[in-house]
Amino acid sequence: MDERAIRVGVFPYEHTQALLTGEVPIEGVTATVEGAPIVSDVFRRAVLGEFDVAELGLTYFLRMWDTAQRPFVALPVFPNRNFRHSAIFVNTDSGIERPGDLTGKRIGEFALYGHDPGVWDKGILADEFGVRWEECSWVIGGTNTPLPAFDWLPLPAPAGAGIRHLEEGRTLNAMLEEGEIDALISVDVPRALTEGSPRVARLFPDYERVERDYYGRTGIFPPMHLVAVDRELAADGTLLRAVYDAFCTAKGQVEQRYLSGAVKQHMSLITPWFSSLFERNRQLLGDDWWPYGVRRNRKAVDTFLRYHFEQGLSETMLTIEDIVAPALLDT
Structure with a gap:
């Protein structure tokens, strides 16, 4: 039996490159993974229905949530985050x-x-x-x-x-x-x-x-983007878990590379004193400093959802349990 084919859109961060190259596959499906030079191009193509799974800015996801179609369900994968x-x-x-x-x-x-x-x-x-x-x-x-x-x-x-x-x-x-x-x-x-x-x-x-x-x-490291899945696919818990696991594996490989590189003071990088910065970040953020999953991100996501509502951008006050696919609420 042929594997299901899905289209995936994500910006080429270092922690998504292995998905784009195919080094980390999505088990059980044939995935075509595409990037874009500007991340909003991924968002636009997702909104226009060109992807089955795609990175979306949190506000872009929530604006679509309030449409009649409500086309997406969230996966607790946060490929872009930054203090602001x-x-x-x-x-x-x-x-x-x-x-x-x-x-x-x-x-x-x-x-x-x-x-x-x-x-x-x-x-x-x-x-x-x-x-x-x-x-x-x-x-x-x-x-x-x-x-x-x-x-x-x-x-x-x-x-x-x-x-x-x-x-x-x-x-x-x-x-x-x-x-x-x-x-x-x-x-x-x-x-x-x-x-x-x-x-x-x-x-x-x-x-x-x-x-x-x-x-x-x-305890908030603000997430900017999440990964959204077409609502028609959201009932397939096995597929959602495979997508989630693939994103986690790709990110985990990069985290491990930085952790292993500390032994040699990150000699492969051209940024002076990077190892000192890396050690300070580990002391504050831990060894999994870019967490995926619901448990580690509930407070941050719920805070954004509250802000979005208070600023007149969401019709209702939501929580992370409202937007994340039920199959991944245990993450």
Whole structure:
């Protein structure tokens, strides 16, 4: 009997490369695994129905959840995660010296109102610093290159939010440097900062210390993306387990490579003092510092789901048990 054929879309991270090359197969199926140079291209193709299994940003998944079709169920696989205090940038003439100063300001946001880092940062700013998104105005667009609105995705506009999309041909980087916006939340670092402009700075200059403290207090290493499966396949628990196991194996191989490399002080890498950073990260995050599964990610995912609802982007308050395929709730 021929194996079932499935199409898989995922960005080529180091911990997904073995899936893309076929070194790690998905047992019991014939999988065609494709990447893309820009991760949002994977999202777009998934939303348009070109994949059976695909990486999706958390907000992209949730926006589709609230459609009549509700096409996806989540797998507890999180291929992209990052601490996001480092994703907030300010104009140095704006008078913003601390997080609370963002209240009432005009803030740019990359790609869409409520992109994944934006949801995290708005939530953290509200929880820890009392900054409410409703009290700010928002300009949406591309950070370093012009970016049209994502017309292939639902774009909910929460009541009371002052939101507009940037005019054609303009960038948030230029607006921030010129003072037309006071701050920016963006997955992409504005070019003005990387090029040394004195007019742009991070809100948290010592962001590593702040983010390590955040993890130490909360235990949250913020996930940005998950892996979604077409709802019609979700009833096949054997297939879902095989997909989950393959992602875990590919990630585990990379983690083990770093752990083994510590013996030789990671001599295969060209980053000085990497072993010192790696050891500090292990002390804080443990040997499985990029966890998959429901148990290790429940608090982080539930926090994002709460933020998404509070920011007017979800119709109902969800938990991780609501969105993850039942066959994988034991992970």
